[in-house]
Amino acid sequence: MQHEPVDPRTEDLGFARVDVDRAARTGDAEVVYGAGKSPDQIVAILTTLHERHPDRAVLATRLTDEAMHAVAGIGAEVDLVARAATLGPLPTPAGTVGIVSAGTSDAPVAAEAALTARVHGAEVHEIRDVGVAGLHRLLGVRDDLERADCLVVVAGMEGALPSVVGGLVGVPMVAVPTSVGYGASFGGLAALLAMLNSCAPGVTVVNIDNGYGAGVFAARVARRVGVLRKP
Amino acid sequence: MQHEPVDPRTEDLGFARVDVDRAARTGDAEVVYGAGKSPDQIVAILTTLHERHPDRAVLATRLTDEAMHAVAGIGAEVDLVARAATLGPLPTPAGTVGIVSAGTSDAPVAAEAALTARVHGAEVHEIRDVGVAGLHRLLGVRDDLERADCLVVVAGMEGALPSVVGGLVGVPMVAVPTSVGYGASFGGLAALLAMLNSCAPGVTVVNIDNGYGAGVFAARVARRVGVLRKP
Amino acid sequence: MQHEPVDPRTEDLGFARVDVDRAARTGDAEVVYGAGKSPDQIVAILTTLHERHPDRAVLATRLTDEAMHAVAGIGAEVDLVARAATLGPLPTPAGTVGIVSAGTSDAPVAAEAALTARVHGAEVHEIRDVGVAGLHRLLGVRDDLERADCLVVVAGMEGALPSVVGGLVGVPMVAVPTSVGYGASFGGLAALLAMLNSCAPGVTVVNIDNGYGAGVFAARVARRVGVLRKP
Amino acid sequence: MQHEPVDPRTEDLGFARVDVDRAARTGDAEVVYGAGKSPDQIVAILTTLHERHPDRAVLATRLTDEAMHAVAGIGAEVDLVARAATLGPLPTPAGTVGIVSAGTSDAPVAAEAALTARVHGAEVHEIRDVGVAGLHRLLGVRDDLERADCLVVVAGMEGALPSVVGGLVGVPMVAVPTSVGYGASFGGLAALLAMLNSCAPGVTVVNIDNGYGAGVFAARVARRVGVLRKP
């Protein structure tokens, strides 16, 4: 009863019709969002996308332990902290993304942002454990912040870090609220609202725990600059 | 149909039964919450409380322009920024409350906290315009912060200031979220949640725009210390 | 009782201590947020900032009719749709910001973003009335979208426009939810949540009606690219 | 202690009094909502309803793996994706319901809507994987959309699909928000609010993940048209 036209831009795997043309359309890498998919499904989609794009890395995020094991079995590079993996060679980086995180609990989201930015063609510089309750650490890395082409700032709880970083440097910044916290953090809502209300101008925000979205955005910004600057 | 027992601890003004005994019970000053009361009612309650306590200031808060005018007419000292007034002599101060605020829009709440703390027997030191997006100002007043017996930190928007101050000094601190902001600030909710989730330990919070509550609390803390330190 | 150190980076106007050094620190223009300030206060701050920075435009936003009239009186250029004004010469633009809006009710927010981006050194290309319920208009401007260095997408109600634009082009994009709507729009919350959950990767979001923040961010991105591309 | 009158329109199973008369009253099929019921209870209710209505299919939804196994054992037709089953012959269809879904994660809700619509007497045409971030797929099926007597549009995350479809065709449409998403999706709330605020006129909405309700509604609309059109 289903007669949709055959479209060369998609491939039908039975359980999903994969859009194998997104790279051409937006210049970004292909990605498999692993949450809610079985390891077998992830392996199948990853393989399909890799065959269509053998020369550039395909990304898989939100992987369970089983899925990380399964994709390692087909040669994917696994990042245990980010719970993500890549299949295929990373592109030559252009432009630098600085990824700043507040606490050790924010590490998985920061790592997802970092890997995503690398897959999307940017160099990544990670700056960790610079929470607002210990300003000396943050002031000590101000020059590093200044050197980035785009910053990703990851924080849970009260989500104050983007405001403080935004008062120090004028680099374009994406803030990522994390679900780290309890009680009136309401699963990251407190940090999300704080970041949306930042008194520092030019702070933009993505969804709670969305390291992937921040990484894509930051890489897009950094790449444009990096490519022009190259030599 | 109403036969409640006559209670020497209260006085009946017709429209309200005033508790004239709270000072004895808690050691605090008497206060009239002006919101929703007519200038005449405020003047009447203020006068009653002042007659019972002629030797210590009575406080009136949340006053309209009309109410400020009316209480000035009976000799009250009016604070135009705080929209509050006092009738009777301020107590000799003991202990110091530091009141830190982020932006000029937070001034009315900070001023209400300051006047309240003074009425409740503390010396007040005000530190203004030290928002988190301009850390150099804040770092420049660190010694002032350290010297206070209790801090009141007032901030709207993302409410990040208490976390930053709490990372600098170990002085007991009350955070006051203000309704300054728009959109996803939701009338101060964003700042309130941020403060409740502060990563700096030992931050306590009062209701949105509740400078009065913060002032009472901070004065109670400072007074205890100041009285012992005095001689 | 207030002995804060004199700081050459700030200027005290009595009712506010103005940060006249932000430009040096972040490279951005100075700005006066007009909401809650009297026309006289706005004129005073604008004048102070202009005197310190006579060679580059100072921006004033969220102006009432009275404030727009007052700042016009001191020679400021007023934008009636944006309810904003500039004093001093606009910088030579570098890089292009595309500003896309859905409906006529979103025009004030789009205009605030446009003027802010110009004040912050970017060229601006405005694309109006391209709501998702009329795709033909949107598809007709795809090349214009592609040419921008950064996009600002402004939409109220269901906030679907950023997702659709994000599926067409890979340009870095900032989404601005507006408070246009009624009932279960909850003052722009529906659009804000929709944008935070966009299925298009690389969409970042600012506060409801925050055209200013989006303009600052987009100009920062566009400028970096534009400066390198120039010669 | 319970003496309720015996009612021929209901049947008492001990743990539930089944309304066996709803079909006569509203013209719809009988249904068992499986969530929170044991496989035994579901089998019992399904059997009772089937005996009363042997000539038309009875529907069971929200089935666990165990319940699907149990009802298969009494001859029910099981739909693994929809997690639903039917017992008895499907009616001859009249009128067409088009069911449009955005992503593979929305498949279970779309399948529940499809099976429900079939049980309620409509022909169903499914159109999958037409998310707003890939407009070319959607524009390619415009004629299919136009041919339906009623559309069911299923989407999670930002819930933008109904607005885009509603801008293309004037067919009556029911939007179904799904709980697909994370963080600020708040279990489907973001998609629900977006759909309620759709700028496309004539979009109506059902509860989050309520494929059943949408299927009933769409079949009622399609049947009325289909029956008249027949010949």
Next chain:
Amino acid sequence: MQHEPVDPRTEDLGFARVDVDRAARTGDAEVVYGAGKSPDQIVAILTTLHERHPDRAVLATRLTDEAMHAVAGIGAEVDLVARAATLGPLPTPAGTVGIVSAGTSDAPVAAEAALTARVHGAEVHEIRDVGVAGLHRLLGVRDDLERADCLVVVAGMEGALPSVVGGLVGVPMVAVPTSVGYGASFGGLAALLAMLNSCAPGVTVVNIDNGYGAGVFAARVARRVGVLRKP
């Protein structure tokens, strides 16, 4: 700086680009949403749309007293209860929409739905004051409910009416929550949630106070049936 292509499907009024082609695309009437527009703007848009579609009524909703006066001045038919107006002849009706409302406070929303349905080509039958707390009224009009091709059920406060009506008849139904209520009604949220959770199958919902959306939808459903039945 704006060079959008000239599009015959739109007309530029300076302050708005009017989509004069929607009727052809979706078969619906043109509409002006009056909220936030000046009487002059409303008159201008109404005139433009009327000139393009002289043979079918154009609708204007959410009109202020001033706007109702202004559009009456150009010959529009004004509905004072609905706060809406039409310019041009109403279409010959096909199919019947039943509009059921609970209380007198819901009258404006019911009237907006009724006028909208008429403008979109349906006959309208209004049934008023049939709240759930007085079932005898509701049971008395059951046959009228049964005769409609589509029902619009309007209710504020606890929003229970759609569930009760949905238990009586199997006619397709759109529920409209209204903002009638106070306190924990939260501006219509209570009624909205109740309707989304209706235990009666096949109830669909539109935004709070959205009589227009319900009217468009119901007319689309009724028209399809009515046209076929005609003879």
Next chain:
Amino acid sequence: MQHEPVDPRTEDLGFARVDVDRAARTGDAEVVYGAGKSPDQIVAILTTLHERHPDRAVLATRLTDEAMHAVAGIGAEVDLVARAATLGPLPTPAGTVGIVSAGTSDAPVAAEAALTARVHGAEVHEIRDVGVAGLHRLLGVRDDLERADCLVVVAGMEGALPSVVGGLVGVPMVAVPTSVGYGASFGGLAALLAMLNSCAPGVTVVNIDNGYGAGVFAARVARRVGVLRKP
């Protein structure tokens, strides 16, 4: 186009169909909810209901100053604090309702509950200004609380009074949250949630500011007891 059957239990006033039969059905008094109605409409409905029930008082609530003036003109008894009025003789009371309130700001809601209870046939005993922050007042009236057949406890802000009263006596109690408060009171939501979560068993709750509903309920309970106890 409207042909609803003539029903002797209702009377049509043009702008409203009045249910003149509710008294027979539930034993309660007739009431006009004045919010959103013009003084003329209120007078008309009040007159109609009074003519049908000349021997028992009809109640009008939520009256503006103009409406209170208007109904006084037709001989109604006006309660300025409750913003309510009665027309016709109050019934002979049976049973006692105790109405306890916390602060002077809660007086209007308490007065609405008191008048409503009297209109519905109960004797009323009011106990005012017994907030939880002054327990001595509350403990002083414990015997009065004990003597009531049903208690109505009215409180805003943190809504703690019902829990404290519920720990003192076992009399059936209805709690009424009021919208008194600011900031995180969210228009009475804080008090409402507190009352719903009371640790004292047997506390029931009505909507925010709903003195009327509490009065009806309490009178129903008190009347049943009072009538039996009478002779």
Next chain:
Amino acid sequence: MQHEPVDPRTEDLGFARVDVDRAARTGDAEVVYGAGKSPDQIVAILTTLHERHPDRAVLATRLTDEAMHAVAGIGAEVDLVARAATLGPLPTPAGTVGIVSAGTSDAPVAAEAALTARVHGAEVHEIRDVGVAGLHRLLGVRDDLERADCLVVVAGMEGALPSVVGGLVGVPMVAVPTSVGYGASFGGLAALLAMLNSCAPGVTVVNIDNGYGAGVFAARVARRVGVLRKP
């Protein structure tokens, strides 16, 4: 370090200080809230309370399977549907509580209310499966409803049942929202808000799933009436 005075009204079990005097103070039965307590703790508290009150039943609610097994072992009467138990003889009932529930999923809450009412001295009449989508069942039991001294009405989803029952009879009524539902039911919030906004006067509400609280309240009302009516 703990030297609280020994109080004959309490008994210290090490892990809890049990209030063995509540019965004397409020006239109610003693109760153990089982959630979060181990079976051993529940048995210990139940035993202590039973020894102090051997002549009247003690109640335990919210019991796990293990806890139900454990208390059965010490001779308690277990109600499997209510997940509750009693130890000691039930009092002779006075007055009747009618407990009305909408669906089979609401049975546990209705059963908790029923058992609680019996323990608190009332006779209970249960009326099940009378949802608003099947009015004929409800109309058939109207006389039963009328005969009760107090009604408890239990409903989940849209929570409409109390409004409909409240329109039929004038008996005092307590509404209990249940967490039955999904999606936008938000764990019972939809039903709670609906009940608080009921258009039927005299409906009071308790917390979500709080059958215990409703049972206590209803028994208090019924007992007062029943005791007087008895002889």
Next chain:
Amino acid sequence: MQHEPVDPRTEDLGFARVDVDRAARTGDAEVVYGAGKSPDQIVAILTTLHERHPDRAVLATRLTDEAMHAVAGIGAEVDLVARAATLGPLPTPAGTVGIVSAGTSDAPVAAEAALTARVHGAEVHEIRDVGVAGLHRLLGVRDDLERADCLVVVAGMEGALPSVVGGLVGVPMVAVPTSVGYGASFGGLAALLAMLNSCAPGVTVVNIDNGYGAGVFAARVARRVGVLRKP
């Protein structure tokens, strides 16, 4: 790719960079927040901090059973109720913190506050089971309350205890809402809102279940007083 400067104030454990200098900066004890950390990680951080500060206790909170077992293995003192542990000698206490709790379910939060206050140098006096529904217990300990230098008041459900205590004594007080409750308690939100809206002046609040934060704050206040008072 990471070249952050080596900072003597931090120590790098591979999975976390520990701030070993906080004690010097704020005068507080070091703490390990155990939630989300493995027993091995907790042991490692605890050991590192203890080696740097052998002369004062280090605190670990939010421990799982496994973590409590693991830290006991390295000689830490474990508090089973608080689910917390200390390593190293407690400081000599100065000043007294009174910790008041309402029910046995609040015990873990109260115990966390107590242990934290002790680790931070205060003497602790615990007062348990003094809920507002049993005022006699509370009135019996009024002198104990008065003697404390700072009070921590812990309560779930309706969160009324701080208001009642605040009406009895004028001691500085921190209120801790707990997540004890169900339904409309919304995980402690009801208690949190109640405490923020307390009518007793000078009540400050921390996050839901945040016994640690309250303990730090109260110890800071008590210590300042205690040190001065000593001899």
